[in-house]
Amino acid sequence: MFSLGSTHSYYLYGSPVDMRKSFDGLCGLVRNHLDRDPASGVVYVFLNRGRNLIKLLHWEQGGFVQYYKRLEQGTFTPPQKAGNGAPIRWPELVMMAEGILVQGYRQKKRYQNRL
Structure with missing residues (x-):
């Protein structure tokens, strides 16, 4: 339980969401x-x-x-590149949640x- 981290994949829903939606409503958006x-x-x-509100849904x-x-x-x-359903990386999610704005960065290989 409570096992989020860098080993998971993250996808940002690009449109604003009514935060009254709970599990079933958010699952419907994903589907x-x-x-x-x-x-x-x-x-x-x-x-x-x-x-000013963020929700993460995880199975x-x-x-x-x-x-x-x-x-x-x-x-x-x-993140600037984030469109609807765009993958985002763990560091981007953490920076977004912590209010850190990085402009013009480049990820080194x-x-x-x-396997």
């Missing part, structure tokens, strides 16, 4: 608009119109987990084991 399986183990990231063994954060001041700034 119908992203054409993906919400129970695949991928983490789906949702922002509201004002970008863990046995059921869905939802993470929810409300900012009292400021907004979440999604790193070794990836392709």
